[in-house]
Amino acid sequence: MNTDASARQSSVRYEADERPPLLLTIGLGLQIALLTVGGVVLTVAIVSRAGGASESFLTWGVFAAAAISGTTTVIQAIRVGRIGAGYVLMMGTSGSFIAVCIGALAQGGPALMATLIIISSLFQFLLSARLSLLRRILTPAVSGTVIMLISVTVMPIAFNMLNRVPEGMPSTSAAVTALATVLVTLGIALKAKSSLRLWAPVIGVAAGSIVGGYFGLYDAGRVAAASWLGLPEGSWPGIDISFGPAFWALLPAFMFVTLVGAVETIGDSVAIQRVSWRRPRAVDYRAVQGAVAADGLGNLLSGLMGTVPNTTYSSSIAVTELTGVASRMVGVVVGLAFVLVAFIPKFLAVVLAIPDPVAGGFLIVLLAMLFVIGMKLVLQDGIDYRKGLVVGVGFWIGVGFQNDAIFPALVSDFAGGLLRNGMTAGGLTAILMTIFLEITSPRRHRMESDFDLAALPKIRAFLEGFARRQGWDKGTADRLMAASEEMLLALIPQDGEHSQPRRLLLVAHREGESAVLELVAATGEGNLQDRIELLGDERAVETPEELEISLRLLRHYASSVHHQQYHDTDIVTLQVDVRPPPPQ
Structure with missing residues (x-):
């Protein structure tokens, strides 16, 4: 946009x-x-x-x-x-x-x-x-x-x-x-x-x-x-x-x-x-x-x-x-x-x-x-x-x-x-x-974990298995993992304000030649979609350097980012275009 x-x-x-x-x-x-x-x-x-x-x-x-x-x-x-x-x-x-x-x-x-x-x-x-x-x-x-x-x-x-x-x-x-x-x-x-x-x-x-x-x-x-x-x-x-x-x-x-x-x-x-x-x-x-x-x-x-x-x-x-x-x-x-x-x-x-x-x-x-x-x-x-x-x-x-x-x-x-x-x-x-x-859409693959950085190895294993079942190569799995990691880094509160343990649900499915990743969690943070749109805008609220880097990388890896904020629940949907494997 x-x-x-x-x-x-x-x-x-x-x-x-x-x-x-x-x-x-x-x-x-x-x-x-x-x-x-x-x-x-x-x-x-x-x-x-x-x-x-x-x-x-x-x-x-x-x-x-x-x-x-x-x-x-x-x-x-x-x-x-x-x-x-x-x-x-x-x-x-x-x-x-x-x-x-x-x-x-x-x-x-x-x-x-x-x-x-x-x-x-x-x-x-x-x-x-x-x-x-x-x-x-x-x-x-x-x-x-x-x-x-x-x-x-x-x-x-x-x-x-x-x-x-x-x-x-x-x-x-x-x-x-x-x-x-x-x-x-x-x-x-x-x-x-x-x-x-x-x-x-x-x-x-x-x-x-x-x-x-x-x-x-x-x-x-x-x-x-x-x-x-x-x-x-x-x-x-x-x-x-x-x-x-x-x-x-x-x-x-x-x-x-x-x-x-x-x-x-x-x-x-x-x-x-x-x-x-x-x-x-x-x-x-x-x-x-x-x-x-x-x-x-x-x-x-x-x-x-x-x-x-x-x-x-x-x-x-x-x-x-x-x-x-x-x-x-x-x-x-x-x-x-x-x-x-x-x-x-x-x-x-x-x-x-x-x-x-x-x-x-x-x-x-x-x-x-x-x-x-x-x-x-x-x-x-x-x-x-x-x-x-x-x-x-x-x-x-x-x-x-x-x-x-x-x-x-x-x-x-x-x-x-x-x-x-x-x-x-x-x-x-x-x-x-x-x-x-x-009801008739392709099967969605799901995983649950704690909502913190310690979940990254489990997320990697989940996405590698998902990419393998779709017939995609390791490069695609790495791209999915990179997008998911930056999304997680952008969503986790910067000040550690949440003392109670929270859960994360990650859902993945295929749409044509794209992978769609959906993260469901309670974050209480600002809207990622708005933050990505405002990157580089002088009128935007100042963003911490680490968060801005994550947002820029997320924009690079994902073709679209949609963030739906509900009371007590945040749903972020990423669409990642799959690069075709090189000809044999």
């Missing part, structure tokens, strides 16, 4: 750990909240009305969803312990849960839905804690496919919103209003100075709303009628702990949707890291674990409060790339704004009064950017024909199911229409294909 070129091309104005001016932070946070809170409310309304719930449940559900979304958005931004990503990841009600929540409401009411959400949230905490075990299944290719399918799933809704106008309004009013929104947003995003580009979303929506107001599309009456302060008139729906037949029938569907939501969150938390720093960094999977844990916390709170589950909003990534502001403080402002919305009906009315053609036009711009971000995620580690098949088949299966083009009569009633959601169907396809590839 050419990091210098990447840095020069970066459009990041404020990185995740930087603090923009207070006025800019508040202004950007409020505009993001204004543009997304409508989706939080809409999902609750759809579930409530389709499931036959009462008006009091809808009132309570909207209040609880806004408050929980705000709380978890703040947690995602600031990270509390191991919960939260530490990035701007907006949280809101999840569209993936619409079908199963409607089924739960219809079969057992709000109390049954709440119980199912609580149980499935525990599964998400388990996924977060054991995410490293799923690293070969929930890959960037799978996550990128799911992110691309989010655009496919939501784009039809955006297109439909373009034409929604009250009866009696001229048909041209929707087109002119939507066009004004898109043109102003794109014009500022493409050609304005970086300082003005920060305001592209709110200026575009404001321009569209002004044009819509000229045609009478902006519902000013709703804003005037709303009170300034207020609490919901509904009440807590309770929890059903009878665990009857309806609970057991719906639990598998809730668990599966939770898995799909976790894959979406993984993709979002990887993608937000790509757009939050001027210089590209290796993905920090501890932040990914934190994002999934915060997602689980949001779902747990949603179940306890009796409202629809939440998830990360992928629009966070598109807005961050559009504005160039990735500061965590923006996420804090967005979260606080969501909480305020729960207690200020007037604020909520201002958002809900925005004409649908305006919201639809702006959503089209965001979804287009999100699709490209998903594409970049798929391509970040390169792509071969196997990855290409996984991504291509998964994507088009998702498109087909989303548009009822694949056996609609057979899948329409399956699990409450679960597979009619393109993100779910395509994501499941990509996951199953990845599992198949993993």
Whole structure:
């Protein structure tokens, strides 16, 4: 990777750990909240009305969803312990849960839905804690496919919103209003100075709303009628702990949707890291674990409060790339704004009064950017024909199911229409294909030892045996050993800070004419991938001479180095090209 070129091309104005001016932070946070809170409310309304719930449940559900979304958005931004990503990841009600929540409401009411959400949230905490075990299944290719399918799933809704106008309004009013929104947003995003580009979303929506107001599309009456302060008139729906037949029938569907939501969150938390720093960094999977844990916390709170589950909003990534502001403080402002919305009906009315053609036009711009971000995620580690098949088949299966083009009569009633959601169907396809590839991949050779330099003789014997079984010569075995030795020297703490004995797992397998070595250990050290990229960079943190020598040798021996850091576990993967033996 050419990091210098990447840095020069970066459009990041404020990185995740930087603090923009207070006025800019508040202004950007409020505009993001204004543009997304409508989706939080809409999902609750759809579930409530389709499931036959009462008006009091809808009132309570909207209040609880806004408050929980705000709380978890703040947690995602600031990270509390191991919960939260530490990035701007907006949280809101999840569209993936619409079908199963409607089924739960219809079969057992709000109390049954709440119980199912609580149980499935525990599964998400388990996924977060054991995410490293799923690293070969929930890959960037799978996550990128799911992110691309989010655009496919939501784009039809955006297109439909373009034409929604009250009866009696001229048909041209929707087109002119939507066009004004898109043109102003794109014009500022493409050609304005970086300082003005920060305001592209709110200026575009404001321009569209002004044009819509000229045609009478902006519902000013709703804003005037709303009170300034207020609490919901509904009440807590309770929890059903009878665990009857309806609970057991719906639990598998809730668990599966939770898995799909976790894959979406993984993709979002990887993608937000790509757009939050001027210089590209290796993905920090501890932040990914934190994002999934915060997602689980949001779902747990949603179940306890009796409202629809939440998830990360992928629009966070598109807005961050559009504005160039990735500061965590923006996420804090967005979260606080969501909480305020729960207690200020007037604020909520201002958002809900925005004409649908305006919201639809702006959503089209965001979804287009999100699709490209998903594409970049798929391509970040390169792509071969196997990855290409996984991504291509998964994507088009998702498109087909989303548009009822694949056996609609057979899948329409399956699990409450679960597979009619393109993100779910395509994501499941990509996951199953990845599992198949993993099961049928060449046998992996493993060895365990203590994580210290005394393990080097055992590692040498292991790698010599591995090279011999592959038909490689002694020179190749020496090259593998040299790469492994430098990797071990780079990972072992320089100050001996670990007094407890630790274990090392070394896994080796063949991929074509390359050897792939995977070291699994708990190190607590910095990311080797980042350190290698920054060798020779004057802006890099000073590296001890012995460590720098090891890093330079490692870069020489290995064609690629990937370092995945999880809580309590580090996984370093080396690819070493095998030199063909000399002709006899």
